Each structure stands twice: as C-alpha cells, then as structure tokens.
Amino acid sequence: MDDPTPPTQEMQVPRRLALTLDFCLRIGEVLLSSGAGAADVTATMLSVARALGADGAEVDITFTSLTMSHQAHVDEAPLISTRHxxxxxxxxxxxxxxxxLVRDVVGGRLGLHAGRDELRRIVSTGHDRPRWAVTAGWATMAAGVAVSLGGDVVVAILAALAAVLIDRSQLRIARRRLPVFYQxxxxxxxxxxxxxGAALLDERLDLGLDVxxxxxxxxxxxxAGIGFMGALQDALTGFYITAGARITEALLSTAGIIAGVSGGLSLAGAVGVDLPTVRAGATGIQDVTVAVAGSAVxxxxxxxxxxxxxxxxxxxxxxxxxxxxxxxxxxxPGIARAWAVALAAFFVGLVGYAVARRLKVPPLIVVVSAVVPMLPGIAIYRGLSLLSEGSSRNTSYGLVHLIGAASVALAIAAGVILGEYLAQPLAREARRVETRLAGPRLVGPAQRLTARGRGRRGRGDRPAA
Structure with missing residues (x-):
C-alpha cells in the first residue's frame, strides 16, 4: 500500500481555520454563559479570529447558540461552525x-495551539475555593443585606441561616437537572x-424580631443571580433576539421567587402566623453608616x-x-428611589472600568457585584405581602410595588451601562451600509486587530438577526 500523502499547504489552511473558529466559539461560550453581553462576546470572538488570521469571520449569537462563519472568497463555500x-x-x-487568555492571543503573546491548550485547562480545572466557602459567602451576603435594611444581629443570623438552606437546596435541585424556575x-x-419559624419563636419569646x-x-x-445587566446591554446594543431571550429568562426567574415567597406567605396565613407587611426596618434606613457597611459586606x-x-x-x-x-x-431629600438608584448605578458604571482595569479583571465583575445591594428586594416583598392580604385596595398597592421593583431593576442596569459608555472611549465606525456606535466593553480587550494589524477600538458585530 502506498504511503499516505503528506498534507499540503492547501490542506493545512482549512484545518487551521476550523481550529480557529472552534477556539473562538469555545471562548464565546464561556463568556456568554457567564453573563457577558452579546456585543461583548461578538467583538471578543472577532478580535481573536482576526488576531489568528481569520479576517473575514462573521459571528451570529442567539442566546442559546453561537455560530461563526468564514468565507475567504465569494466563489468558495463558507466554513460554518456552531456551538450551543x-x-x-x-x-x-x-x-x-x-x-x-483573550488579551494574550490578541496581543500576540499566545498562538492558536497554545491558546486552545490553555482554554482546555481553564474549563477543566476546578476552583481555588471549596464549595462550603461559597455557601458561607452567600450567607455573609444575606447577613450584610439584612444589616443594611436595619436588622439586628439575630435577624442577620436568621438571614444567613436561610441563605445556607437556600444554597444547599438549590444545589441539590440543580443536580437533578430541574429548570432554574423551580430552583x-x-x-x-x-x-x-x-x-x-422565626415569627413563631418570636411570639413565644417576644424577641421583637422583624422577620x-x-x-x-x-x-x-x-x-443577584439574574442577568438583568446582560439583558439590557443586549437590548441597547441592538441584539434584540438575545435580549428578548435573556429578559424572558430573568422574568421567569423572578416569577419563581414571587411564587415561592407568595406560597410561603399563604402558608403563614393558613397556620395563623402574622408576618409583618411594612415596618420601619424594612422600609427605611435609620443609620446610613450601618447601611453602607452592610452593603459593602x-x-x-x-x-x-x-x-x-x-x-x-x-x-x-x-x-x-x-x-x-x-x-x-x-x-x-425626596428624590424617587428609581432615580436615586439610577444615579448611584451610574457612579458604579463610571468608576467600574477604571477599577477593573487596575485590578486586571473584566468590568462586569465590578459593576454586577457592586449593584447587588441596591436590588429591589424591599419592593418585591412589600408587593407580595400586600397581595397576600386579598383586599382590592391592597392588591392595587401590591401591583404598584411590583411595578416599582421592575423600574428599579431597569434603572440599575441603565445607569451602569450609561456610566460605562462615558467611562470608556467611544468611536463611530462605518461598516458597509450601517454605522454603529461602539458600546462599552464589560468583557474583552478594548483593542482589536484589524485586517491590517493595526490596533483599533473594539466594537460588536452586527446584531443577530
């Protein structure tokens, strides 16, 4: 039998191109699954593709799938790869x-094969902290929020205990592959x-708890785990299909919270436990210093x-x-909560880029974490408490509070993204028949390589159609 023919240069080029597209898709999968916006994922994938020589690559994202194609000439069949x-x-x-890894590849410090090896190592290596420490982190977060709401030590401990039970129960449900809604x-x-349970204990011991x-x-x-930020960023940058899917996912997750809490409130009423609807500790902050400290924690x-x-x-x-x-x-002084929160979120977006750049982490980490204490938990609880009372007047008030909660969530995301727009350098670029505004980069390098190899401000590709 004749010896196999060694691969020629013509045979090696398509193989390298296929590896490049697969590498970019795997990078995009990690970014998209971590909450990065579709524009950031698109721009990052194109930056890597161009850095590795695939100048004619195109990207299409539809929330659950990523598609990347490359066509060297119009008379050649395009190479198309997809990843879910x-x-x-x-x-x-x-x-x-x-x-x-992306910055190293775009900067020319890492090649295709070394980059693929590094990516495999990243996704296959475990975390540097044990799972029990993560549970402790969620407990500390809940205790910090309780303190920021005016709760005392007992309330903070109860909130931490509930957080531990929630985390472990959700982990067990996730292992059974049940949808996030049920979690x-x-x-x-x-x-x-x-x-x-705390209210029943309070009735016997008279502890004065605000449960x-x-x-x-x-x-x-x-x-905190719902991707409001990515959903609004996709909507503002023109990726409407991905934005619609993310908003639907966020609404479904929020509906799950509402269903769980309202079911618990109904059970409380059935067993004769009177949970408070509105109290000072849950509706206003008495000590700003304690609130700030609790939010920071x-x-x-x-x-x-x-x-x-x-x-x-x-x-x-x-x-x-x-x-x-x-x-x-x-x-x-009386400014509406939505506007106050929006301006605070604008500050987070404004400083988040500089903080992330100094720390050498994606800005997404800074901005998402920093706005968590401002999420509208109070408004949701008020609304559900009033709805559970059953009267038409309280039902109307409850719906108003739930709508107010949605407006606060929207204000947080819009404020952060506007701050990022002003914090990062912007440029208008004309591409064929469309002109797009380069949006804020919450993930990925601020520079990308063009076909000529010159540095240029990153931008997203066309929105997914």
Missing part, C-alpha cells in the same frame, strides 16, 4: 482567566418558611461567592458602599 450554550452559571474565575421557587419558599427583613435579604440574594460576599479573584473583593465592597451612600443621600 448548555450551562449558565456565574463563574467569575473562569471569566477572568478567559479574559486574560427560584424553592429558594423563595425556604426564605419565607425560615421567617415563619420581613429575613425574607427581603434572601430575595436580594435570589435576584454584601457586595464583597457576592463577589466571593461568584468565584471572583480575591484582589477584587475590597475594591468591589468600597464601590458598593459609596454607591449605597449616594443612593440614600439622594432619597433623603
């Missing part, structure tokens, strides 16, 4: 490592049942529980504390 996003988890450690239902129900703060703190914990703990690099914890906590101080200071 199977799992969505908040993992800022892998996100940071992949971000550094959120279980989380809301566990938080409310812990509050019911509404326990529920509110854990609502914030459950809201909550933000740092969320970053820790999301596997953020340890060097980012203190800066994230400080940024969150200042943002909470801004929000409370603006609400004090």
């Amino acid at each position: 996003v199977v799992q969505r988890t908040i993992d800022y450690q892998d996100l940071t490592r992949v971000d550094h 959120q239902v279980a989380g809301g129900a566990v938080a409310t049942l812990v509050a019911v 509404s703060q326990v529920i509110t703190a854990n609502i914030v914990m459950l809201l 909550a933000a740092g703990a969320f970053a820790f529980a999301s596997y953020s690099p340890l060097r980012a914890l203190v800066p994230v906590a400080l940024t969150a504390g200042v943002a909470m101080a801004i929000s409370l200071s603006l609400q004090d």
Whole structure:
C-alpha cells in the first residue's frame, strides 16, 4: 500500500481555520454563559479570529447558540461552525482567566495551539475555593443585606441561616437537572418558611424580631443571580433576539421567587402566623453608616461567592458602599428611589472600568457585584405581602410595588451601562451600509486587530438577526 500523502499547504489552511473558529466559539461560550453581553462576546470572538488570521469571520449569537462563519472568497463555500450554550452559571474565575487568555492571543503573546491548550485547562480545572466557602459567602451576603435594611444581629443570623438552606437546596435541585424556575421557587419558599419559624419563636419569646427583613435579604440574594445587566446591554446594543431571550429568562426567574415567597406567605396565613407587611426596618434606613457597611459586606460576599479573584473583593465592597451612600443621600431629600438608584448605578458604571482595569479583571465583575445591594428586594416583598392580604385596595398597592421593583431593576442596569459608555472611549465606525456606535466593553480587550494589524477600538458585530 502506498504511503499516505503528506498534507499540503492547501490542506493545512482549512484545518487551521476550523481550529480557529472552534477556539473562538469555545471562548464565546464561556463568556456568554457567564453573563457577558452579546456585543461583548461578538467583538471578543472577532478580535481573536482576526488576531489568528481569520479576517473575514462573521459571528451570529442567539442566546442559546453561537455560530461563526468564514468565507475567504465569494466563489468558495463558507466554513460554518456552531456551538450551543448548555450551562449558565456565574463563574467569575473562569471569566477572568478567559479574559486574560483573550488579551494574550490578541496581543500576540499566545498562538492558536497554545491558546486552545490553555482554554482546555481553564474549563477543566476546578476552583481555588471549596464549595462550603461559597455557601458561607452567600450567607455573609444575606447577613450584610439584612444589616443594611436595619436588622439586628439575630435577624442577620436568621438571614444567613436561610441563605445556607437556600444554597444547599438549590444545589441539590440543580443536580437533578430541574429548570432554574423551580430552583427560584424553592429558594423563595425556604426564605419565607425560615421567617415563619422565626415569627413563631418570636411570639413565644417576644424577641421583637422583624422577620420581613429575613425574607427581603434572601430575595436580594435570589435576584443577584439574574442577568438583568446582560439583558439590557443586549437590548441597547441592538441584539434584540438575545435580549428578548435573556429578559424572558430573568422574568421567569423572578416569577419563581414571587411564587415561592407568595406560597410561603399563604402558608403563614393558613397556620395563623402574622408576618409583618411594612415596618420601619424594612422600609427605611435609620443609620446610613450601618447601611453602607452592610452593603459593602454584601457586595464583597457576592463577589466571593461568584468565584471572583480575591484582589477584587475590597475594591468591589468600597464601590458598593459609596454607591449605597449616594443612593440614600439622594432619597433623603425626596428624590424617587428609581432615580436615586439610577444615579448611584451610574457612579458604579463610571468608576467600574477604571477599577477593573487596575485590578486586571473584566468590568462586569465590578459593576454586577457592586449593584447587588441596591436590588429591589424591599419592593418585591412589600408587593407580595400586600397581595397576600386579598383586599382590592391592597392588591392595587401590591401591583404598584411590583411595578416599582421592575423600574428599579431597569434603572440599575441603565445607569451602569450609561456610566460605562462615558467611562470608556467611544468611536463611530462605518461598516458597509450601517454605522454603529461602539458600546462599552464589560468583557474583552478594548483593542482589536484589524485586517491590517493595526490596533483599533473594539466594537460588536452586527446584531443577530
């Protein structure tokens, strides 16, 4: 039998191109599953492709799948590769490592084969902190939120206990591959049942507990994992299909929280436990200093529980504390909560890029963690409490509070993204028949390589159609 023919140069080029597209798709999968916006994922994939010589690559993203194609000439068949996003988890450690990998490839310090080996090592290597430490991080976050709401030590301990039970129950449900909606239902129900137990204990011992703060703190914990930021960023940058899917996912996750908490409130009413609807500790902050400190602890703990690099914890906590101080200071003279929170989130977006650049982490880690204490847990609990009372008047008030919660979530995301727009250098670029505004980069390098090899400000590709 004749010896196999050695591969020629013509045969090696398509093989390298296929490896390049696969490498870019795997990078995009990690970024998209970690909450990065579609524009950031698109621009990052194109930056890597061009750095590796695939200048004519195109990217299409539809939330659950990524497609990348390359056509060298119009008379040649294009090479098309697709990869599906199977799992969505908040993992800022892998996100940071992949971000550094992308910068090394774009900067020419790493080639295709070395980059693929490094990416395999990143996604196959475990985390540098044990799972029990992550559970402790969620507990600390819930306790911090409870303190920021005016809760005492007992309330903070109860909130931490509920957070531990929620995390372990959600982990067990996730291992059974049940949808996120049911995980959120279980989380809301566990938080409310812990509050019911605390209320029964309070009736016997007269401890003066405000168990509404326990529920509110854990609502914030459950809201923290929802990708509001990425959804709004996709909508503002023109990726409407991905934005619609992410908004649907966020609404479904929030509906799960509402279902779990409302079920717990109904059970409380059935057994004769009167959970508070509105109390001072749950509706207003008496001590701004304590609120700021609690917010800082909550933000740092969320970053820790999301596997953020340890060097980012203190800066994230400080940024969150200042943002909470801004929000409370603006609400004090009577400015609406949505506007106050939006301006505080604008501050986070404005400083988040500079902080992330100094820490050498993606800005997404800083901004998402820092706005966690401002999530509308209070408004959701108020609305559900009023709806559970059944009267038409309270039902109307409850719906108003839930709508207010949605407006606060929207204000947070819009404020952060506007701050990022102004913090990062912007440029208008004309591409064929369309002109696009280069948006803020929450993930990926600020520079990309063009076909001529010159550095240029990163931008996203066309929105997915």
